[in-house]
Amino acid sequence: MVAKGRDEKLGSTSSSSWAELKKGPWKPEEDMLLVEFVKKHGERDWNTVRKHSGLARCGKSCRLRWNNHLRPNLRKGPISPDEEKLICQLHSQIGNKWARIAAMLPGRTDNEIKNFWNTRIKRLSRKGVPLYPPEIQSPRPDLLNPYLHHLDPQNNHSSSSPSTSSSSTLQSNYQTPTLLSPTTPTSHSLLFPSQPQQFHDYDDVVLHDSMAMYDAALENSRHHQQMLASAMMNSMATQPPLPSSSFQRFKRQRSIPNLTIPVRHVALHPFSPLGLSTSSSPLGRSVSMAGSPTASTTYMHVASAPHSYASSPTGMVLSPTALQLGVSNPHPTMRLPLSSPPIVTCRPTYLPRTSSFAFDPMLFDLNPATTHAHHHMQTMDDAIDNELSFSVEDLGILMDPETTISPNTCSSSHINEPQQNGLVPAADRNNAGPLEEFLKEAETISIRDVEEAEFSTEQAHAFLNELESDMEESRLNCSSSGQALMDQPEAQLAVRECQMESMAELELNNELANLLEANPLGHSFWSNGNDNDWLANSQFSQPSNDHHQQQQYQINHFMDDKYGYGDASADYSSMPVAASSSWDNMPGIY
DNA sequence: AAATGCCTCAACCGCCGAAGT
DNA sequence: GACTTCGGCGGTTGAGGCATT
Numbered sequence: 001m002v003a004k005g006r007d008e009k010l011g012s013t014s015s016s017s018w019a020e021l022k023k024g025p026w027k028p029e030e031d032m033l034l035v036e037f038v039k040k041h042g043e044r045d046w047n048t049v050r051k052h053s054g055l056a057r058c059g060k061s062c063r064l065r066w067n068n069h070l071r072p073n074l075r076k077g078p079i080s081p082d083e084e085k086l087i088c089q090l091h092s093q094i095g096n097k098w099a100r101i102a103a104m105l106p107g108r109t110d111n112e113i114k115n116f117w118n119t120r121i122k123r124l125s126r127k128g129v130p131l132y133p134p135e136i137q138s139p140r141p142d143l144l145n146p147y148l149h150h151l152d153p154q155n156n157h158s159s160s161s162p163s164t165s166s167s168s169t170l171q172s173n174y175q176t177p178t179l180l181s182p183t184t185p186t187s188h189s190l191l192f193p194s195q196p197q198q199f200h201d202y203d204d205v206v207l208h209d210s211m212a213m214y215d216a217a218l219e220n221s222r223h224h225q226q227m228l229a230s231a232m233m234n235s236m237a238t239q240p241p242l243p244s245s246s247f248q249r250f251k252r253q254r255s256i257p258n259l260t261i262p263v264r265h266v267a268l269h270p271f272s273p274l275g276l277s278t279s280s281s282p283l284g285r286s287v288s289m290a291g292s293p294t295a296s297t298t299y300m301h302v303a304s305a306p307h308s309y310a311s312s313p314t315g316m317v318l319s320p321t322a323l324q325l326g327v328s329n330p331h332p333t334m335r336l337p338l339s340s341p342p343i344v345t346c347r348p349t350y351l352p353r354t355s356s357f358a359f360d361p362m363l364f365d366l367n368p369a370t371t372h373a374h375h376h377m378q379t380m381d382d383a384i385d386n387e388l389s390f391s392v393e394d395l396g397i398l399m400d401p402e403t404t405i406s407p408n409t410c411s412s413s414h415i416n417e418p419q420q421n422g423l424v425p426a427a428d429r430n431n432a433g434p435l436e437e438f439l440k441e442a443e444t445i446s447i448r449d450v451e452e453a454e455f456s457t458e459q460a461h462a463f464l465n466e467l468e469s470d471m472e473e474s475r476l477n478c479s480s481s482g483q484a485l486m487d488q489p490e491a492q493l494a495v496r497e498c499q500m501e502s503m504a505e506l507e508l509n510n511e512l513a514n515l516l517e518a519n520p521l522g523h524s525f526w527s528n529g530n531d532n533d534w535l536a537n538s539q540f541s542q543p544s545n546d547h548h549q550q551q552q553y554q555i556n557h558f559m560d561d562k563y564g565y566g567d568a569s570a571d572y573s574s575m576p577v578a579a580s581s582s583w584d585n586m587p588g589i590y
Numbered sequence: 591a592a593a594t595g596c597c598t599c600a601a602c603c604g605c606c607g608a609a610g611t
Numbered sequence: 612g613a614c615t616t617c618g619g620c621g622g623t624t625g626a627g628g629c630a631t632t
Binding site: 023024025026060061064065068069111112115116119122123 | 596597598599600601602603
Binding site for chain 3: 025044045046047059060063096097098099110114118
């Protein structure tokens with residue numbers, strides 16, 4: 001009845017505590033406790049759940065429950081044919097790497113894909129049908145995963161290789177793909193110009209691995225484009241971080257001394273229905289492929305990214321300037337290193353499942369119920385003065401005709417409807433409420449120094465070229481300094497250096513904080529209940545506006561969402577500010 | 591209607607690596 | 612360097628539902 005597993009013992013403080021751990025299916029009350037815990041403490045410190053929430057569950061169980069069932073933007077329902085194709089494609093290349101495969105399928109969990117696959121191979125095995133579609137059975141050698149060999153040529157037990165999977169006897173029916181010779185060059189012209197295919201460090205090979213998967217899947221089917229966006233984002237994240245020097249040069253270039261750009265990683269790709277988007281990095285933070293040895297220190301892991309973005313097929317919509325960049329620039333990523341907090345931030349948990357919000361990377365708070373429009377605008381003004389281009393045209397994109405959203409009128413049916421493409425019908429625009437008013441107001445205001453702050457196309461091109469060369473330089477540095485793949489002293493040193501630079505940037509950001517403090521309207525912008533969060537300790541913070549209201553909302557919303565009961569005409573205008581603290585104090589993030 | 595087999599899915603287990611002490 | 616703690620991953624299990632006989 002009671003588990004006395006190794007991990008439970010490790011995670012407990014006394015022999016009696018684990019003896020009280022509960023197992024088995026979760027009840028709604030437990031789910032609520034867990035949701036409350038995550039709202040307050042973020043997706044971390046799972047072993048403190050018992051202490052803080054009273055849940056009699058082990059930390060691992062809590063994490064699993066959250067990741068697989070409670071977190072926002074999970075995509076439930078059967079695996080679509082497109083998803084199945086992509087799963088086949090990815091599985092043919094990386095084997096039973098469910099977490100990695102899941103990272104390529106927005107809203108899907110590793111458990112879900114694992115279950116799907118196991119069921120699938122059972123079914124196909126019984127029928128005697130090949131596991132992979134014909135186009136996947138004989139994949140192009142140059143599309144296959146190169147780093148499996150590079151990582152550990154003697155590795156015979158790795159489940160990375162489908163042929164060596166030990167998961168099931170049914171795997172005997174597994175069709176072993178033709179693995180790439182270690183010396184076979186790969187081609188990734190879609191993402192980067194061709195370059196010598198020498199893998200000197202882990203991230204390097206992971207990058208190529210990711211790009212190979214991307215290329216392969218693209219080759220396989222254009223219908224996968226939407227999902228591939230996610231895959232590509234992961235590819236981007238595996239690149240070595242840009243040296244902060246490029247960021248500093250960029251700031252100098254734009255004559256904006258001592259200010260920080262609140263965009264850390266703007267990833268552009270051509271497949272979003274709205275043109276360009278970033279699918280995994282709402283706060284500009286990079287994500288990494290699972291398994292990267294430096295992931296925990298250099299990047300925020302993909303599982304830690306705000307899920308409403310990490311799994312959003314639409315992601316953010318970039319400014320017109322960014323659109324221009326993306327269209328004309330073959331390089332799909334523009335990464336700006338930054339460790340300091342963003343000036344303004346969006347809170348994706350406001351509209352957790354609509355996914356129809358189109359955010360400019362300036363990341364401003366869109367919740368009309370908790371902040372006033374003039375605060376938005378004041379903050380936007382500050383942003384415009386100091387940051388990348390941000391104009392009323394951006395708001396036009398924000399309210400894309402096909403993808404608008406109205407928080408006030410968003411009914412439960414809308415909230416719960418399947419997200420075919422992450423969009424919500426435009427019908428709701430008829431009564432958009434405060435957001436619409438806010439946008440109207442936005443159109444009438446005068447924006448200071450837009451021209452000056454405009455990140456012009458020419459500058460952008462120049463900057464992107466610089467970024468690319470920096471990236472190449474960084475890549476070369478990684479190559480030259482990298483030792484054995486898993487031997488990381490050089491990498492760790494580099495990470496430390498990056499962190500040092502990050503701290504320096506943080507200091508710069510303090511100046512920005514002082515500027516905003518002087519702003520009489522800026523003080524009430526933030527609302528974050530976590531005392532440990534930098535926001536809460538900053539001059540931007542304020543106490544949660546109405547704790548009872550938040551709780552009531554969370555309860556109603558949660559019950560409605562998870563168990564199908566609740567007020568179908570719920571007024572979501574009272575959505576509370578949700579703590580996003582866990583994203584805000586990660587050290588050394590680029 | 592009952593029995594059986596299959597399928598799906600949630601949850602658990604054990605292992606592993608990273609980070610901290 | 613040894614040990615502990617924590618989180619993540621992949622494999623496995625078992626309950627419940629559904630379809631078939």
